[in-house]
Amino acid sequence: MQHSLFHSDTKNLLPFQGETFLYPNFFTREKSDFYFQQLAETLAWKQEPIRMFGKLVMQPRLTALYGDPDRPYGYSGISMVPLDWTDDLVEMRKAIEEFTGVRFTHVLCNLYRDGQDSMGWHRDNEAVLGKNPSIASMTFGATRMFQLRHYETKGNKIDIPLTHGSLLMMTGESQHQWEHQIPKTKKNLGPRINLTFRKLL
Ligand SMILES: O=C(O)CCC(=O)C(=O)O
Numbered sequence: 001m002q003h004s005l006f007h008s009d010t011k012n013l014l015p016f017q018g019e020t021f022l023y024p025n026f027f028t029r030e031k032s033d034f035y036f037q038q039l040a041e042t043l044a045w046k047q048e049p050i051r052m053f054g055k056l057v058m059q060p061r062l063t064a065l066y067g068d069p070d071r072p073y074g075y076s077g078i079s080m081v082p083l084d085w086t087d088d089l090v091e092m093r094k095a096i097e098e099f100t101g102v103r104f105t106h107v108l109c110n111l112y113r114d115g116q117d118s119m120g121w122h123r124d125n126e127a128v129l130g131k132n133p134s135i136a137s138m139t140f141g142a143t144r145m146f147q148l149r150h151y152e153t154k155g156n157k158i159d160i161p162l163t164h165g166s167l168l169m170m171t172g173e174s175q176h177q178w179e180h181q182i183p184k185t186k187k188n189l190g191p192r193i194n195l196t197f198r199k200l201l
């Protein structure tokens with residue numbers, strides 16, 4: 001059975017074992033231009049290391065974590081202490097919460113400086129996110145390909161171009177049964193900002 005928490009006229013992009021919905025123009029062009037500029041200039045972007053096969057390596061992008069105070073969140077062997085919500089992030093969170101009916105405590109921010117910045121295959125299934133986490137992913141700036149594939153079989157690959165102002169909502173079993181990545185591209189692209197709103201238990 002296919003049951004969407006969100007809008008019944010929006011198609012589930014996954015063929016089975018999870019639900020992922022795309023809302024291409026969640027924010028208008030003007031609003032998205034404004035947010036891109038604001039976020040690029042005001043968020044505390046840093047290049048941070050992660051642990052890979054026991055070694056510390058720099059992530060191929062800049063990151064920042066915002067969220068409710070005193071609730072650290074981490075992945076790939078690192079723990080990040082959240083900074084306080086900015087006015088823009090609070091405003092955006094409110095719009096997404098009203099639309100989806102889901103509440104969020106944290107937002108992990110990624111800045112892909114150009115086509116050489118990327119994020120490898122992974123799932124967002126840390127225990128602190130609960131059993132079937134709903135994750136809201138906002139994109140501003142350059143369009144990058146978001147790829148999904150079935151975790152166990154590595155098959156059923158799906159390519160979703162995430163455009164300026166789009167919202168991608170992943171829910172149900174998406175984070176257990178599917179993994180995702182942002183591959184590098186040789187295209188001469190400008191920067192892209194992605195925000196993933198998450199709820200810690
Ligand atoms: O940049 C994206 O669209 C994906 C980001 C992502 O997967 C994450 O932050 O876990």
Ligand SMILES: [Fe+2]
Pocket residue numbers: 122123124180
């Ligand atoms: Fe992710």
